[in-house]
Amino acid sequence: MPEPHTHYFEVEMRLSGFNKKTVDLKMPTWAPGSYLIREFAKNVEGFEALNGGTKVPATKINKNTWRVSTKGKDLTVRYKVYAYEVSVRTSFLDASHGYINGTSVFLYPDGQVNLPSTVTIVPFNGWTKVSTGLPSVAGKEFTYQAADYDILADSPFEIGNHEIFTFTTNGVPHEVAMYGDANYDAKRLMADMQKVTEEAVKVFGELPVKRYVFIVQNLQNGGGGLEHLNSTTLQATRSTYGTERGYEGFLNLVAHEYFHLWNVKRLRPIALGPFNYDQENYTNMLWVSEGFTSYYADLIVKRSGYTTVKEFLDDMAAGITSAENSPGNKAMSAAESSFNAWIKQYRPDENSYNTFLSYYSKGAILGMLLDLEIRKSTNGAKGLDDAMDGLYDEYYKKKGRGYTDNEFQEGMEKAAGHSLNSFFQKYAYGVETPDYNAYFATVGVQLVDVNKDSNDPLLGAGISMTSGKPVVTSVTRNGSAWQGGLNVQDEIIGMNGYRVTEDINKIIPSYAVGDVVELVVSRGGQLMILPIKLLKNQTVKYQAQMLPNATEAQKKQLQAWLDSKK
Known part of the structure; x- marks a missing residue:
């Protein structure tokens, strides 16, 4: 990553012991844990192959496969990957840090995902830290081992000058790599993350890893996570730790991705592993x-x-x-x-x-x-x-x-x-x-x-103010707006003879069920009048309450359900 501000990772792949005349190298089309074809090969540039320093033929034979001539000798492949999408599912590089999600950066020989590999990270000048779930190679800085491609692809890297703190759960060391400035208290967060992980372990009674890594990226706008075999990547807004509700939300994200350590990464639907990286892996589960x-x-x-x-x-x-x-x-x-x-x-x-x-x-x-x-x-x-x-x-x-x-x-x-x-x-x-x-x-x-007993009307349309104009963004099936012919992207000009300059959902409660409101809308620049009969609000709003006559047995069941598992 010699020029991180350009957002390019430079990758060199060395293959040895391939005796056939050609080898097909593939890049995944999706990232396990995120069920969407993302076409990672679209970000690959400058692909070339060398044999003993001499270029050999390399031809792209489909959207994510390069066929390379080996001539029965060891091979070196070089390429660049453009990485500038802020997401836990993709890779990212800028002047402040680098993040590698393996499926969007690393190639693999077709049909040979079982092969082991050694990975050396060369951080940008001045960057001193690399965090990953892969085990280190003794005596070699920033060098790691992967037993097979599935593990390599499932072990993200955070590269830069991030803060690192550690804690232990069930005798297993946990590393937290915190990228970006944020309003967190490291001592409190470390203790609370430890407590959450300990509670998760109690469900299954064991922690099936020797080490675990949390990569946390604190951003201007962020949220979400992606699970991996012995690590996870979490994204949060910088201010999320400043309120109790925001802090609790972050701990909930920690708990969610950590629970995946068992549910998905080990206890899983049969379709989710071994993976087919070329296409969708369908499951009902x-x-x-x-x-x-x-x-x-x-x-x-x-x-x-x-x-x-x-x-x-x-x-x-x-x-x-x-x-x-x-x-x-x-x-x-x-x-x-x-x-x-x-x-x-x-x-x-x-x-x-x-x-x-x-x-x-x-x-x-x-x-x-x-x-x-x-x-x-x-x-x-x-x-x-x-x-x-x-x-x-x-x-x-x-x-x-x-x-x-x-x-x-x-x-x-x-x-x-x-x-x-x-x-x-x-x-x-x-x-x-x-x-x-x-x-x-x-x-x-x-x-x-x-x-239950309300008799209020409901329009059944989402409206947002776009450049100061109320524009329909959604229409609820079988609601008033749906039956009255209101469309998404309609701009609402007026209602019942008056100009509209706000979300009319604020006005609808002043009407009664059965009333007809006459909307003037602009649809693709054409003005039209839509009479809409207001229907009863059929939505529910549930509150959870304790039964006034709850028995001691019911109260005991509630406590057993929600309290820490012994």
């Missing part, structure tokens, strides 16, 4: 891989003592409210949402709200309901922790492979002690609405819809 992880992140933060019972239940109720108000919740099941991740999750449009509910949110709800079902069925003797630990032991530790859809269901049923086929068919593979209170009664909790 991302609602478990990501949704359960989201549920456990909330649970781990609660068990660690950073949220109260009320805060946990409020967040739970808000998640259910959001899901039940989304038309996409009735249009696509959790399994379908998972399978369609490649074309839906990372490619939202103005109609996504009507057609798609993220497997993160839907899966988190289903994970919680399964937890409560298992607790109810076993009278509190078991919960989702036991089911997940049982699957981890069976498929990761004993069989060394991922689970099928049916095997996952069987693992849940084993913990519950009875068939869960109805649950899976209705809620995971179907779109029926669960009887939430039938599940929450187990822990003495009830959901109350505070909108």
